[in-house]
Each structure stands twice: as C-alpha cells, then as structure tokens.
C-alpha cells in the first residue's frame with residue numbers, strides 16, 4: 844500500500860484533496876505490468892474444469908489515471924480538481940490555490956435525461972393524504988390496543 848502525500852515536494856501537511864492526471868509512459872508501463880501479473884495469477888489459480896477467465900482490455904494512456912494529492916495549502920481549485928490533467932501537469936505550489944500546469948481535459952457531458960413514462964391509473968401509489976386537524980389517530984384510541992379474536 845502506498846501512502847498519499849502532498850504533490851509539493853517536501854510538504855508533509857495532511858492531504859485534503861485529490862485529483863487525477865494521465866500517466867507518464869513509465870507509470871503506464873508499470874500499470875500494464877501490474878495488470879498482466881494479476882491476470883497471470885488469476886489464470887494460474889483458475890480451475891481447469893471451469894471456462895478460462897476472460898479479461899477486458901489492458902490499461903491505455905486514455906483509460907488510465909494517476910491520483911495526485913494536495914494539502915490544504917497546495918490544492919487546486921474545485922473546478923480544476925474535477926478534471927483530468929495531462930501527464931506532464933505539475934501545479935505551481937507557490938500559488939494559492941495552486942495553479943495548474945496544463946490545460947485539463949473538459950468535463951464529460953452529463954448524461955441525457957431519461958424519458959419519463961406515464962403509468963396508467965391504478966399503477967400510481969397515491970400520496971398519503973394529510974389527516975385533518977382534530978382527527979383521532981387509531982393508535983391513540985380510548986379503546987386501547989386492538990385485540991385479535
């Protein structure tokens with residue numbers, strides 16, 4: 844397990860935020876090697892009686908991200924932290940909030956709203972009508988609790 848620390852070299856303040864950037868070629872090679880090792884272990888441990896394990900595509904520079912951490916002083920703005928940054932992005936820790944060193948990728952567009960289906964009458968649960976003022980609730984009846992006979 845790796846411990847997260849502020850991206851600013853030499854800063855040991857507690858980490859309060861994280862954002863993502865694309866991996867460098869070395870980081871991508873390491874991620875692919877780690878994934879291949881894990882897949883090999885799974886294949887080695889798989890039962891010969893069962894279908895062979897099926898794996899998805901290996902990580903690529905477009906699908907892989909690396910976490911970057913910042914302390915309360917060395918942190919990007921919320922808008923910048925929401926976006927994926929370039930592999931070469933090194934924020935300037937002397938600016939507050941830290942200035943980004945790249946042009947981050949745009950945010951993904953929000954999903955299209957789902958069409959609303961109108962249910963036929965009888966399929967809609969009516970909302971509970973509010974009890975009129977002065978109505979005695981069954982649980983507070985003077986006859987006491989109901990008894991099954």
Ligand SMILES: [Zn+2]
Pocket residue numbers: 849850851854855856913914915916917
């Ligand atoms: Zn810091």
Ligand SMILES: [Zn+2]
Pocket residue numbers: 928929932933943944945946947
């Ligand atoms: Zn950046």
